[in-house]
Amino acid sequence: MNLKGGRPEKFGTIAAFFYRLWAEPALSALHARIAAEVPVDEGRLLDVGCGPGRLTRAIAERHPRLLVTGLDLSADMIRQARRAPRLPNLLFRRGSPASLAIENEFDFALSVLSFHHWEEPESDLAGVHRALKAGGRFWIYEQNPEASDAEIRADSVPLFGFLPVPPALHRRLARGHGFSRREVEMTVAPVAAKTPFGALHVERSGSTFRLELRK
Ligand SMILES: C[S@@+](CC[C@H](N)C(=O)[O-])C[C@H]1O[C@@H](n2cnc3c(N)ncnc32)[C@H](O)[C@@H]1O
Numbered sequence: 001m002n003l004k005g006g007r008p009e010k011f012g013t014i015a016a017f018f019y020r021l022w023a024e025p026a027l028s029a030l031h032a033r034i035a036a037e038v039p040v041d042e043g044r045l046l047d048v049g050c051g052p053g054r055l056t057r058a059i060a061e062r063h064p065r066l067l068v069t070g071l072d073l074s075a076d077m078i079r080q081a082r083r084a085p086r087l088p089n090l091l092f093r094r095g096s097p098a099s100l101a102i103e104n105e106f107d108f109a110l111s112v113l114s115f116h117h118w119e120e121p122e123s124d125l126a127g128v129h130r131a132l133k134a135g136g137r138f139w140i141y142e143q144n145p146e147a148s149d150a151e152i153r154a155d156s157v158p159l160f161g162f163l164p165v166p167p168a169l170h171r172r173l174a175r176g177h178g179f180s181r182r183e184v185e186m187t188v189a190p191v192a193a194k195t196p197f198g199a200l201h202v203e204r205s206g207s208t209f210r211l212e213l214r215k
Contacts, residue, residue: 001119002116002117002118002119002121003115003116003118003121003179003183003187003188003191004116004176004177004179006116006176008117008119009117010074011051011072011073011074011076011077012074012076013076015076016051016052016074016076016077016079016080017076017080019051019052019077019080020051020052020054020080020083022159022160024051024052024054025157025161026156026157026158026159026160026165027054027055027113028054028157029154029155029156029157030112030155030156030206030207030208031054031055031058031112032058033154033155033206034055034110034112034141035055035058035059035062036062037205037210038059038062038063038066038108038110039108039137040063040066040107040108041063041065041066042063042065042066042107043066043067043106043107043108044066044067044068044069044105044106044107044108045059045063045066045067045068045069045106045107045108045109045110046069046071046106046108046109046110046128046131046132047059047068047069047070047071047109047110047111047112048071048072048097048109048110048111048114048124048128049071049072049073049111049112049113049114049115049117049118050070050071050072050077050081050092051072051074051077051080051081051114052077052080052081052083053070053077053080053081053084053090053092055112056068056070056081056090056092057084057087057090060087060089060090061087063089064089065089066089067089067091068089068090068091069091069092069093069106070090070091070092070093071092071093071094071095071096071097071100072092072093072094072095073094073095073096074094075094078092078093078094096118096120096124096127097124097125097126097127097128097131098120098123098124098126098127099127100127100130100131102130102131103130103131104130104131104132104133104134105131105132105133106131106132106133106136107132107133107136108132108136108137108138108139109128109131109132109136109137109138109139110138110139110140110141111128111138111139111140111141112141113141113142113143113177115140115142115188115211116142116177116178116179121191122191122194122195125138125191125192125195125197125213126195126196128213129195129196129197129213129215132215133215134215135214135215136214136215137212137213137214137215138197138212138213138214138215139210139211139212140210140211140212140213141205141208141209141210141211142178142179142208142209142211143170143173143174143177143178143179143207143208143209144174144178144179144180144181144204144207144208144209145171145172145174145175145178145179145180146171146180146181147167147170147171147174147206147207147208148167149167151206151207152167152170152171152207153167154206154207155206155207155208156170156207170207174207178208178209179209181202181209184200184202184209184211185202188200188211189202192211192213195213196215197213197214197215199213200212200213201213201214
């Protein structure tokens with residue numbers, strides 16, 4: 001069961017196609033901000049729930065000495081991600097963190113707008129922990145339904161290039177696809193505490209929360 005208590009979302013062929021066509025361009029400002037926040041410049045980075053990989057690719061382009069892996073449970077999302085031209089430091093894999101047979105390999109991991117979908121959050125967090133090197137950090141970005149109008153506007157571009165999403169609608173969507181501070185404290189932190197990560201550090205980051213876990 002995911003931590004929002006919602007129905008599992010599959011991201012099949014049609015959803016993956018339209019996610020790449022419509023949702024990713026609308027997230028370009030948020031993705032640009034997050035790509036600029038990545039705190040490592042070399043080594044290996046894991047992007048969990050990468051979707052069609054626009055952010056994953058932006059990170060690989062910005063950091064040519066970083067070997068970037070995008071991981072996603074949906075074969076259709078990975079198929080969309082592989083449609084763009086190849087980069088020497090970027091690869092995409094299908095799977096969940098729990099299914100990764102990888103130990104102590106990644107210097108840094110992040111997950112953007114994906115964690116609230118995870119149906120097995122505890123075992124997937126343990127999988128990310130296993131995949132990280134000692135001292136490695138995992139940053140989870142999730143929408144904050146209590147973000148201000150200014151924070152939302154700074155992270156937004158108009159839908160289809162011309163249709164601005166009103167902040168109130170953004171907040172309403174974020175209630176179903178994000179976590180309030182209370183939900184982070186009452187729902188997410190207790191799950192993280194049951195994993196080898198233990199404590200969760202919460203920071204406001206634009207229209208999102210950035211939850212940091214450290215190995
Ligand atoms: C809303 S999309 C976000 C995609 C991308 N991170 C972005 O910022 O545009 C959520 C993605 O998380 C993936 N996902 C859900 N549960 C997952 C899990 N347990 N492991 C890996 N990926 C997962 C879904 O397949 C989907 O592609």
